[in-house]
Amino acid sequence: MAMQTHAGDPGAFRDFDLMRVPSPCFVVDEARLEANLRILADIQTRSGATVLCALKAFSMWSLAPLVSRYLSGVCASGLWEARLGREHYGGIVETYSAGYKLDEMAEIIALSDHIIFNTPAAKTRFLPMIKDSGKQVHVGLRFNPGLPLGDDAKYDPAALGSRLGTPLEQIDADALEGVDGLHMHTLCEQDLEPLLAIWDHIAPQIRALAPHLKWINFGGGHHITRADYDREGLIAFLQKVRDETGLHCYLEPGEAVALDCGILVGEVLDVVENDGPNAILDISATCHMPDVIEAPYRPALLDEQGDIQVRLGGPSCLAGDVIGRYAFNSTPQIGTRVAFLDQAHYSMVKTTTFNGVRLPALALWNSNTDALRIVREFTYQDFKGRLS
Numbered sequence: 001m002a003m004q005t006h007a008g009d010p011g012a013f014r015d016f017d018l019m020r021v022p023s024p025c026f027v028v029d030e031a032r033l034e035a036n037l038r039i040l041a042d043i044q045t046r047s048g049a050t051v052l053c054a055l056k057a058f059s060m061w062s063l064a065p066l067v068s069r070y071l072s073g074v075c076a077s078g079l080w081e082a083r084l085g086r087e088h089y090g091g092i093v094e095t096y097s098a099g100y101k102l103d104e105m106a107e108i109i110a111l112s113d114h115i116i117f118n119t120p121a122a123k124t125r126f127l128p129m130i131k132d133s134g135k136q137v138h139v140g141l142r143f144n145p146g147l148p149l150g151d152d153a154k155y156d157p158a159a160l161g162s163r164l165g166t167p168l169e170q171i172d173a174d175a176l177e178g179v180d181g182l183h184m185h186t187l188c189e190q191d192l193e194p195l196l197a198i199w200d201h202i203a204p205q206i207r208a209l210a211p212h213l214k215w216i217n218f219g220g221g222h223h224i225t226r227a228d229y230d231r232e233g234l235i236a237f238l239q240k241v242r243d244e245t246g247l248h249c250y251l252e253p254g255e256a257v258a259l260d261c262g263i264l265v266g267e268v269l270d271v272v273e274n275d276g277p278n279a280i281l282d283i284s285a286t287c288h289m290p291d292v293i294e295a296p297y298r299p300a301l302l303d304e305q306g307d308i309q310v311r312l313g314g315p316s317c318l319a320g321d322v323i324g325r326y327a328f329n330s331t332p333q334i335g336t337r338v339a340f341l342d343q344a345h346y347s348m349v350k351t352t353t354f355n356g357v358r359l360p361a362l363a364l365w366n367s368n369t370d371a372l373r374i375v376r377e378f379t380y381q382d383f384k385g386r387l388s
């Protein structure tokens with residue numbers, strides 16, 4: 001069964017003329033992004049916690065100055081995101097990877113303010129390099145709270161057998177040698193209650209370890225910018241953790257930064273009749289929205305209405321390159337434009353050029369001023385440059 005997206009309404013995209021951009025194209029609304037950033041900055045100010053932007057979800061760096069105006073820095077998944085963070089974003093660069101390569105570590109140390117390890121063994125292996133660098137780096141250890149509360153094990157790092165983080169019961173004073181803070185990440189598009197439940201589950205151990213530590217990082221997966229998220233509850237929770245443990249709190253949301261900020265515009269290239277109409281788009285699930293197949297989920301379509309069910313699929317050779325069935329008033333014609341909602345996060349960062357399918361252009365739109373800029377268009381050279 002396909003997951004339903006938690007995306008809200010189309011917002012200002014309801015009135016966006018899809019013919020204003022090349023096709024395919026990601027269009028990101030800076031005004032909506034700024035509204036999300038204001039919410040996150042408010043959480044930061046009122047709770048005293050530090051909020052970082054998870055680049056893995058959203059790293060459209062032409063918006064780095066805007067993101068940096070509101071948030072305290074970025075969380076990176078490894079060397080290249082750390083470098084992007086240092087080059088374009090201000091503030092803290094925090095790097096966590098489940099596995100570090102020795103030949104990348106010197107550069108990661110030079111780029112990062114926080115380095116978080118997945119196991120005590122990895123920390124022990126790399127701590128001498130950090131010390132020898134002479135650089136002040138916060139060292140963190142990712143623990144696994146072992147309480148799976150996600151809808152799907154594939155998106156639940158707390159599931160049994162997970163490689164992500166060291167089970168909390170294995171973390172003792174020895175494991176914390178040279179460690180400044182603990183990190184966890186187990187949520188995915190979740191409300192406050194699962195975070196509170198996890199805290200109840202781990203609080204006795206964290207309180208016992210707290211005297212050895214300076215901070216705790218609650219990772220991402222908090223759907224803070226969704227209208228119905230309990231933000232006051234989150235602020236109270238973060239204050240409580242600080243007051244009870246003396247630890248400074250960090251959050252590193254990705255999806256919440258760019259939630260409902262962008263659409264992916266495409267157009268119909270052809271229609272094949274086979275058990276109903278199948279429209280072939282210049283948007284491909286496998287190349288441009290891989291989570292549609294991986295999760296799987298059905299992205300919402302802008303202005304979906306009508307009695308005719310049309311399958312929308314990509315131009316690739318993959319039979320399963322189908323985005324879903326959508327309602328139309330009439331069978332779409334060649335050239336008809338469509339747009340999928342909530343595509344700013346985890347789509348742009350995941351695109352591929354399988355089959356040599358063109359990568360979507362990147363556009364910035366400001367729904368307050370109506371200013372539109374195409375910030376990047378991709379060419380044959382981008383496809384060729386990834387191969388040799």
Ligand SMILES: Cc1ncc(COP(=O)(O)O)c(C=O)c1O
Pocket residue numbers: 054056057075096185187188189219220221222252253254255256
């Ligand atoms: C370690 C870590 N931090 C932060 C995030 C961001 O999570 P989200 O985009 O769901 O907020 C992720 C996502 O996988 C992650 O693995």
